Amino acid sequence: MSGNLMKAVLFDRYGAPDVLYIGEVPRPEPAPGTALVRVAAFSVNGGETPWRAGDLRPFSGRKFPKRVGLDFTGEVVALGPPGKHLGVQPVAVGDRVWGVLGRTAGFGSAAEYVRVPIDRLGRVPEQVDLVAAAALPVxxxxxxxxxxxxxxxxxxxxxxxxxxxxxxxxxxxxxxxxxxxxxxxxxxxxxxxxxxxxxxxxxxxxxxxxxxxxxxxxxxxxxxxxxxxxxxxxxxxxxxxxxxxxxxxxxxxxxxxxxxxxxxxxxxxxFSGNPNRKHLDDLARRVDGGELRPAVHAVFPLAETAAAHRALEAGGVQGKYVVRVD
CATH class of the missing domain: 3.40.50.720 (NAD(P)-binding Rossmann-like Domain)
Structure with a gap:
C-alpha cells in the first residue's frame, strides 16, 4: 500500500452489512487546529446502520463510496499548526485520545487514521485500554x-x-x-x-x-x-x-x-450528541471517579466490520460492539 493511502471501511451502494468492504483512501494530513490520530478501535453505533442501509437517503445522497465509523480511540501521531483561537496545544504527539466525529464531518472513523479538530479530542483515562475505551465516547x-x-x-x-x-x-x-x-x-x-x-x-x-x-x-x-x-x-x-x-x-x-x-x-x-473536549474530559473524570465503566459485548477485527453491523442489527447487544484496527 502506498505511503499516502490507508485502509478504510467503505460501501459503494446502500444495502445489508455485506455491502461494506475494506478499501484504500488517501490518508489525511493534519491541517491547522487538527490532529492526525492512528485509530486503535471504534464502535458500531445505531445511527450507522440506517445510513448504510439507505434509510437516510434524503440526507446521505447518492455520492459513493461512503464511509462508516463515528467514534474512535487512538494515538496522536501528528499535529497541525495551532488554530488561531487555540494557543497552547491541549494534546501532544503520543497522547492516547478518544472522540466522536462532528456533525459536519459525518462518518469515517472506521479507518487506520482520522483527522480531528483538536478541540474535539480528550485524553483516555490511564486505567482503560484503548479497545475497551472505544465503548465509551458516545x-x-x-x-x-x-x-x-x-x-x-x-x-x-x-x-x-x-x-x-x-x-x-x-x-x-x-x-x-x-x-x-x-x-x-x-x-x-x-x-x-x-x-x-x-x-x-x-x-x-x-x-x-x-x-x-x-x-x-x-x-x-x-x-x-x-x-x-x-x-x-x-x-x-x-x-x-x-x-x-x-x-x-x-x-x-x-x-x-x-x-x-x-x-x-x-x-x-x-438532541443529537456532538461532544467537544469539555464533554470528553468530563467523561474521563466520571470514569476515573468510578461512576462509569465500559461494557464491550464483543470485539471484531477491522476486516469483519460487516459482521459487527450484522450483530448490532440482530439486536441483543449488551453495551457496545467494538472493532479493533490492527
Missing part, C-alpha cells in the same frame, strides 16, 4: 441528556428505554451514581446485564404495559418509538429526552417531537 450523549438537558436530581425516578445499548448502558450507571431510582427497559435476555449496572427495576420491553409503570421524573428514550405513549408517564415537572426517532414512521415521530417542543414547554427534548 456515553457523552447520556451525560448531556441526563445532566444538561434533563437536570436529573438525586432521588428522582428515571426510566431508561434501550437500557442495554450503547447510550442506555451508560445512562443506567450514571443515573445510579447520581442517586436516582433507575428503571431499565430492555429485552428479557439483557435484564440481568442492566441489573449489574445498577438498575433497581427491570422491564421487558416486549411485554411491558407502559401505563402500569407508574410515573417518572425523567425518561431517557434511546428507542424513539411511540414517544406520545411514554410522555404520558411523566410526573408534573417531568422531563423526557429522546435521542432517536421512529424510522418506520419518521414524519409522524419527528412531527410529534416538534409539536411537543412548541406546545409542551420543552418537556420532550430531542
Amino acid at each position: 456515553a457523552t450523549t447520556a451525560v448531556t441528556a441526563l445532566f444538561e438537558k434533563a437536570a436529573l436530581r438525586p432521588g428522582e425516578r428515571l426510566l431508561v428505554r434501550g437500557a442495554a445499548g450503547g447510550v442506555g448502558y451508560a445512562a443506567v450507571q450514571l443515573g445510579r451514581a447520581r442517586g436516582a431510582e433507575v428503571t431499565a427497559m430492555a429485552r428479557a435476555a439483557n435484564l440481568e446485564f442492566v441489573r449489574g449496572l445498577g438498575a433497581e427495576h427491570l422491564v421487558d420491553h416486549r411485554t411491558v404495559v407502559p401505563a402500569e409503570l407508574g410515573r417518572f421524573d425523567v425518561i431517557l428514550d434511546t428507542a424513539g418509538s411511540e414517544p406520545w405513549t411514554y410522555r404520558r408517564l411523566l410526573r408534573p415537572g417531568g422531563r423526557m429526552v429522546t435521542i432517536a426517532f421512529d424510522l418506520a414512521r419518521p414524519v409522524v415521530s419527528v412531527g410529534y417531537l416538534a409539536a411537543s417542543w412548541v406546545h409542551g414547554r420543552g418537556r420532550v427534548r430531542f
